[in-house]
Amino acid sequence: MAQMKACERVAVLGPGAVGGLLAALCWKAGYDVLCIGRKESVRAIQQDGIPVESPVYGNFIARPRASEEFVGPVDVLFITVKSPHLSNAIGRLAVGQVGNAVVVPLLNGVGHREVIRARLGSCVAVGTIGLVEAIREEDGRIRHHSKGYPHIDIASDNDVAPSDLDCVAKMIQKAGIPTSVHRTEAEVIWGKLVRLSAVASLTAAFQEPLGAIRSDPEKRVLLEETVREAASVASHDGVDIDPGKVIAQIESFPSRLTTSLQRDIAASHSSEVESITGGVIRLANSYGIAVPAHVRLYEMIAGRSRHAAIVGERSVS
Numbered sequence: 001m002a003q004m005k006a007c008e009r010v011a012v013l014g015p016g017a018v019g020g021l022l023a024a025l026c027w028k029a030g031y032d033v034l035c036i037g038r039k040e041s042v043r044a045i046q047q048d049g050i051p052v053e054s055p056v057y058g059n060f061i062a063r064p065r066a067s068e069e070f071v072g073p074v075d076v077l078f079i080t081v082k083s084p085h086l087s088n089a090i091g092r093l094a095v096g097q098v099g100n101a102v103v104v105p106l107l108n109g110v111g112h113r114e115v116i117r118a119r120l121g122s123c124v125a126v127g128t129i130g131l132v133e134a135i136r137e138e139d140g141r142i143r144h145h146s147k148g149y150p151h152i153d154i155a156s157d158n159d160v161a162p163s164d165l166d167c168v169a170k171m172i173q174k175a176g177i178p179t180s181v182h183r184t185e186a187e188v189i190w191g192k193l194v195r196l197s198a199v200a201s202l203t204a205a206f207q208e209p210l211g212a213i214r215s216d217p218e219k220r221v222l223l224e225e226t227v228r229e230a231a232s233v234a235s236h237d238g239v240d241i242d243p244g245k246v247i248a249q250i251e252s253f254p255s256r257l258t259t260s261l262q263r264d265i266a267a268s269h270s271s272e273v274e275s276i277t278g279g280v281i282r283l284a285n286s287y288g289i290a291v292p293a294h295v296r297l298y299e300m301i302a303g304r305s306r307h308a309a310i311v312g313e314r315s316v317s
Helices: 017-028 039-048 083-090 112-120 162-174 185-206 210-215 217-236 243-252 260-266 277-287 292-316
Strands: 009-013 032-036 050-053 060-062 065-067 076-079 102-105 126-130 134-136 142-144 151-155 179-181
Touching (some): 009 017, 017 060, 017 142, 032 039, 039 065, 076 083, 102 162, 126 185, 151 162, 151 185, 162 179, 185 217, 185 260, 185 277, 185 292, 210 217, 210 243, 217 243, 217 277, 217 292, 277 292
Parallel strands (some): 009 076, 032 065, 050 142, 076 102, 102 126, 151 179
Antiparallel strands (some): 050 060, 126 151, 134 142
């Protein structure tokens, strides 16, 4: 079980939109912050810092340290890369290199905690970050569009001592992000995934903002069915989620809301469809549960990806 004495030194593996915002807020709160990323990102942070534009946190430039390699020791390591890039990212970390640090992956969907533990050992507190809409511009600016505070949920089934989880939670809260500690990792994962699998899958499949999905009668029915399917799978995973409450929460989101899965599919980038939509489908299959709405959306997203690949091949031929 991971043991630590303080939460003052922070590393962020993958300082993109969410990771960059997290690193900037931790730096602003006075923590010693290291960003670990690719050469281009590291150079930009070293030269220009991380400019943040936010209606909640204001406009400021954070100046954390940045490196292509892990430089320890640290107390907390946040992993904020997207799932398709996880294996390459944690490949930058040698086994045992993180020491007694608590590793907090903030990835969407399922399947990542097993990969991280296989590489880094029993030091993981699974986390999710929600209620955040942020985009990293080409010039390195982080535009935080949400008008409310993000929220982080964390839990560790066996790896991290409760006192250390509380230490991590207090550190994140000091950085300005409300944080909750849960009993189980499954609660953390499904608490976001039931909502995300619906919102991300539909916006990606139809390439429309959430408001257009909600206002279309047929798409709204599909949205609600997707929520109910994911809640059913969560129940078999030991987590009770009220679909009605999730649907009400989705109703409160801004009409203009888009998702990173939607943007990645539109841009023909590697996406999290396998860990979000596909992840729910795989778990449903393991429990013998039919999830036709998820299957339909997965196939629609896959069709868009194939079409984009064909168009891309034609454009360079």
